[in-house]
Amino acid sequence: MSKEHTPYVEEVRLIIEQIYKRSTHAYVEYYVDVPSMAENRLALLYLFLKEQGMTTERSVTLCTATGLVQLGLDIHEYVKNDYERTLAAERNRQLTVLAGDYYSARYYALLAEASEIQAIQVLSAAVQRVNEAKMRLYLAGKDARLPSAEEYWDLRNTIDTGLYVAVVEAYADSEEQRRFWTNLMKETAKVESVIGEWEQLKWQEQVPFGFARFLLQKPGTTLAQVMSGIELKAMEMIGLCEQMVRTLHPVETRNMLATMTARYSHRINRLKRVIEEM
Template sequence: MMITHRSFHLELDEILSELKNKVEHIFIKKYVTIPQFPLVRLQLLNLLLYHASFPRSLRKLYCVTTGLVQMGLDVHEEIVNQRQYSEKEIRSRQLSILAGDYYSSQYYSLLSKANLVDGVKRIASGIRDINIAKMKLYTENNGDGFESIEQLIEIVKEKESALYLQFLDQLKIEEEKLFWKKLIEDMILLSTLVEERKQHQISRHHVSYLFVNYFANTVEKREIVDNKPEWRIKVKKLYHKYDISNKFTELIRRIQEDLKQRINQIDDIILKKEIRSIFDQIQDSFQLTENVVKDF
């Protein structure tokens, strides 16, 4: 069957439908905020697997299982390291930990049933790489600091893209591997930065928090690493003091220009159209958030 823009969207709808069935549990929904579906990541993974000649059924399975792991990691990311007092807060924290583990563990079950041992190893390797990147970010952010803002960004790329880079070895040409690696890393980073701006607040796992901590002096860093309720106010002040909004905008613009050039280099007409469509979605989202960000 001829692959088209519509058929790619139908595939995405099937993937999201199956993901929804597996993550929405009545008890979990009552206490845990279910994270957004990782749309951009799943679209990119599906296109990479298509380019690597994976059959549709296998692409769907890998997208569903990888999506479950991503959502499990996202649930854990939102857990705050603060003492909880109310029964509801304690229950929510406990269930968030269990929900994240539950989502992530399903990948093993699904791939094992399909006898895809290699797939289990790939995703496990991706989880390991993400945890290593998280430890790097935590150690540098709370230790001597990053050597440069470029080093910080590279580690963020590792953390955000590791799950999806595990499939690059399916490409036989080294130039292709490098091209897709950079494409996936930059597209996911761009999506991450834009989504973060839409949230209109700063959390400890946000890139903006890492930026604030990078530019802050020693005294300011000590003031925002504690777990007191007022830490958000202090971070917001530093966010404005060090002009993080404009630094973010400059970074986003730079990534956008690099991606435009990279997309124009794609020879495959179908892939080029689909990747440009994903890029345009992120672009539109970024434009819509700009007026809101100015008032933050």
């Protein structure tokens, strides 16, 4: 890793440590599976805020708060409508709901302490939009009527990047910056989503509720065709991300984002090699 972007990497690592420090609760973790952090999106958000001229301290505060809210939203995804009627299952369900609320409350306290009133308003409004998108996608899937590809990705992007995009829209110093970083957030999130579905199709041999399920709705479509379509979509989006990254001027930002997109390509190529060897 070059010295040019090592400081940014260390600062992002500090943000992630802060999020875990503020969200760790031994009793909750004993009963509830805590979701993994959306590290790449946090890194993008941090790079954006620094590019807008924001201080390191303030950038860390906003990123930490956003990460806490995202954890709260993600952990609520684990709440099941149907579950075993046992004490352990009931406790898991109740604590999963409470854990999500706990993480969300931590973000509010952090921003209030820092007098970041605008950020509280921005994230609160974003949470509402994310939950509305989740409900629309859930109902469409429950009725076996997923929307068009464009509508699907619109909802998926709102769910995955709604918090980060809201911060970008609120703090971008120009329309050009707002458009670039919003698109980059959405495209990288698509890459992660599609690669995750591809891995789930291959290793768990089950169709995830997502773009793969959408593709399978088309009459006559086979699982092999879906996997091929997922691969093509992933490579297409990685190429788009790489093209966007090359337009960046700050060397530190460009280098870090190039490393991120390279990891996506490596992940895909590794999966393809394993598949070919089987």
